[in-house]
Amino acid sequence: MKASLKFTEEKADKFWRVETLGSELLLNYGKSGTNGRNQIKAFASPEDCEAQARKLTQGKMKKGYVDFPFDYDGHRYFDDEEVGLHRLTSHPRFVAHFADDVYYDCCDEDAPFGSDEGSDALGELANCVRTQKYLNIVDFPRWLIENQWEMTFIEPASIDIEDALKPENKALEPDIYQSCRVVIASAFGQLKITGSLDASLKTSSLAAINCLDRMGVHLGWGDGKPSAILDQMSKDLAAFCK
Structure with missing residues (x-):
């Protein structure tokens, strides 16, 4: 699963995205125009992971985040220090x-x-x-x-x-x-x-x-x-x- 959202108001312009791979979930978020921060979380099963990704996405949308086309190709990718190569x-x-x-x-x-x-x-x-x-x-x-x-x-x-x-x-x-x-x-x-x-x-x-x-x-x-x-x-x- 991949989802990318954006939140914009007078004093805020930030992105949030989630991506799953097997039973692991990536959260990448931060100020628009930056590479943001990364977090990787592991779940008991791929099904649990997908369910959590959907839940998180729905929660963000309820707060005013909307879909936007994330530039996966132009993005720069950096490993999370606690997780390492991934x-x-x-x-x-x-x-x-x-x-x-x-x-x-x-x-x-x-x-x-x-x-x-x-x-x-x-x-x-x-x-x-x-x-x-x-x-x-x-x-x-x-x-x-x-x-x-x-x-x-x-x-x-x-x-x-x-x-x-x-x-x-x-x-x-x-x-x-x-x-x-x-x-x-x-x-x-x-x-x-x-x-x-x-x-x-x-x-x-x-x-x-x-x-x-x-x-x-x-x-x-x-x-x-x-x-x-x-x-x-x-x-x-x-x-x-x-």
Whole structure:
């Protein structure tokens, strides 16, 4: 269920919307023209969830709220801090194309936001988009690592992985790893928040995924075989056309 309402009077102009997914319900509300606040509530069953959504909608309409066409495509989507990664707080295009649970996994190191670097990058990107603090998405990974973290950024597309993995270059491994994780999180983060992806960042992210996969095999991460998660992420990202 989806419903979007608006309330306008002399001193108020605000929106309210509800959306359900299975047995979970999203409330998104605030001043018109803003992204508003998010709350996610869980219920015992999808039926209970739908019933509550209808009840809440009817209650708002009794208070003077009226239907209005919500701009789902142009809206910016930010996760609730208490809930974390969630489909209900992700752009509809992201949810439709990146359907696997791995895109909402906060624990698996290979998932876009599962590493410490990936999680931190998503959080900083969301803050920058929300506050319009920093909007150059292509340069965001370098800005984050060099200006905010005061560490070294290496553009994944520039990495000669065979050369980088030579014993004499071992000191570069942490910088390569961190750079790749941040680039990947930035690309998927832009998609999750806005539903679109800059072409240059897409190219950089595909290079980062390939770089991490080859590093993992070379260094014997996990079972020393190519990562199934990274392979899926690469295929899904390459197929995204918006």
